[in-house]
Amino acid sequence: EEEDIRIGIIGGGIGGTSTAYYLKSLFGDGCHIDLFESERVGGRLANINIDGYDYEAGGSIIHPKNKYMVEFAEKFGFKQSASLDGKMALYGPSGIILETSSWNFVTMAKFFWRYGMDIWNIGSFLKENFLDKFGKIYDIQEEGLAFTTVEDLLKSMDESLVNYTKISIQDLMIEKGFSERFINELVMGALRTNYGQTTNVHAFVGAVSLAGVEKGLWSVKGGNYQIPERLLKKSGANLIKAKVTHVILQKESESVSYEVQYQNAEDGKSNSREYDIVIVATPLKELEDHIKFEDFPNPIPSSYTDFHRTIALFVQGTPNYTAYGFENAENFPQSILTTDENIFWNSYGQHTPVSQKKHLNKNSDKDGDQEDNTVSKIFLNKVPTEDQVHYLFKSRKDLRLVNWLAYPEYAPKMDLPPFVLYDQLYYVNAIESAASAMEMSVIGGRNVANLAYNHWNNILDKVDEFSIKKDSKSDKSEL
Numbered sequence: 001e002e003e004d005i006r007i008g009i010i011g012g013g014i015g016g017t018s019t020a021y022y023l024k025s026l027f028g029d030g031c032h033i034d035l036f037e038s039e040r041v042g043g044r045l046a047n048i049n050i051d052g053y054d055y056e057a058g059g060s061i062i063h064p065k066n067k068y069m070v071e072f073a074e075k076f077g078f079k080q081s082a083s084l085d086g087k088m089a090l091y092g093p094s095g096i097i098l099e100t101s102s103w104n105f106v107t108m109a110k111f112f113w114r115y116g117m118d119i120w121n122i123g124s125f126l127k128e129n130f131l132d133k134f135g136k137i138y139d140i141q142e143e144g145l146a147f148t149t150v151e152d153l154l155k156s157m158d159e160s161l162v163n164y165t166k167i168s169i170q171d172l173m174i175e176k177g178f179s180e181r182f183i184n185e186l187v188m189g190a191l192r193t194n195y196g197q198t199t200n201v202h203a204f205v206g207a208v209s210l211a212g213v214e215k216g217l218w219s220v221k222g223g224n225y226q227i228p229e230r231l232l233k234k235s236g237a238n239l240i241k242a243k244v245t246h247v248i249l250q251k252e253s254e255s256v257s258y259e260v261q262y263q264n265a266e267d268g269k270s271n272s273r274e275y276d277i278v279i280v281a282t283p284l285k286e287l288e289d290h291i292k293f294e295d296f297p298n299p300i301p302s303s304y305t306d307f308h309r310t311i312a313l314f315v316q317g318t319p320n321y322t323a324y325g326f327e328n329a330e331n332f333p334q335s336i337l338t339t340d341e342n343i344f345w346n347s348y349g350q351h352t353p354v355s356q357k358k359h360l361n362k363n364s365d366k367d368g369d370q371e372d373n374t375v376s377k378i379f380l381n382k383v384p385t386e387d388q389v390h391y392l393f394k395s396r397k398d399l400r401l402v403n404w405l406a407y408p409e410y411a412p413k414m415d416l417p418p419f420v421l422y423d424q425l426y427y428v429n430a431i432e433s434a435a436s437a438m439e440m441s442v443i444g445g446r447n448v449a450n451l452a453y454n455h456w457n458n459i460l461d462k463v464d465e466f467s468i469k470k471d472s473k474s475d476k477s478e479l
């Protein structure tokens, strides 16, 4: 009888759990998967509880055309909670640049007055140059094709998308005829909110960031973390609550396997297991302090790119409206995007609990102040000082900081890490160098699952090939 293929996955986020899910659908019952996660599964997508209500802690949102996330939500019976299409304002060094109105035609007129035809052209620019090309990845992955590098994965969608990683979004948009004002204000505002960075990022992530301010964005009602939880369950993988400390290469003549040593999260005891395939599904940067790759002929880099630190500051209390360019609560918008690097906060958002559609508090007192129960989320690049918090909020009942190395520091021509670190050792988070978003993690996860399956079964005409060959053997089974 054939023995099960043993697979170890390091990381229980959306990347790791979706890899487990796709591996199970490819290998079927012939594989045993262990998934190592010392914290909660879907950790980065976890909620934060303030005053008895859960709020989304990260900035993760889903685009209506993100096929995988939409399908998962449908399959698992989750409802979508639409992001509030409330009022939005742009804030620059001299104060408010523009505010939207509750009348759509007034908003459009204001945008048109300030940005001219750019405001119409941005939709078709995104669709024709990016989204339509990007959408090809879904058929490619369905056919079982897989790529060893991020460059080739992007090239499979369209050659131009590889070039987008080599030019800044600013330069690409100037080339396409957009005005500096539009780029410096709207494109910059979106980037500071979504990635805490500027229009000097490469154009691929710049385009994803623009898609991240389109209409119709949503998140999972009750919290996005539920998707990784369900993916893990559906995959049948065994969850090991532990921190991996060593991945040791064991090479015997032609065959490769790995010893994974780990420390249990609960009792601190050390243990080890053997695997045929190991998949790293956490940024290497995050593992660098506690994981060692041993006995490899060449060292495995501790990271390929620098990571950007983002701070989400949650405050339950009354915003200091004047700090954001408003006199009082009246007309105060639900979201404010900033357009300048010298502004110490990146964006402001008024938040609703993950299970509720409406704002908890829209009541104003006699001075026009909103009640203290309002929960606001401010994104910053640095932990704010007490003075800065006082400047942003008149009063507060609660304050929380979520501080994490959120995504790579993006730049044109940055290193794009490989999906293959060594034989049978894969790296899902390589995809983040193109862009970090939940849908991107699933694409990275499915690529690595296809890659591991094709390598294991010697289906090499489905690796780094750009066209689909009809007679390739494939024996996938849907979960």
Ligand SMILES: CC(C)=CCC/C(C)=C/CC/C(C)=C/CSC[C@H](N)C(=O)O
Residues within 6 Å of the ligand: 059, 060, 061, 062, 063, 065, 066, 067, 131, 134, 135, 193, 194, 195, 208, 209, 211, 212, 217, 436, 437, 438, 439, 440
């Ligand atoms: C619409 C298609 C087929 C592809 C677009 C590419 C893509 C991955 C869009 C996602 C847009 C989005 C929701 C971006 C959010 S920005 C990242 C955010 N900070 C996060 O962590 O999710």
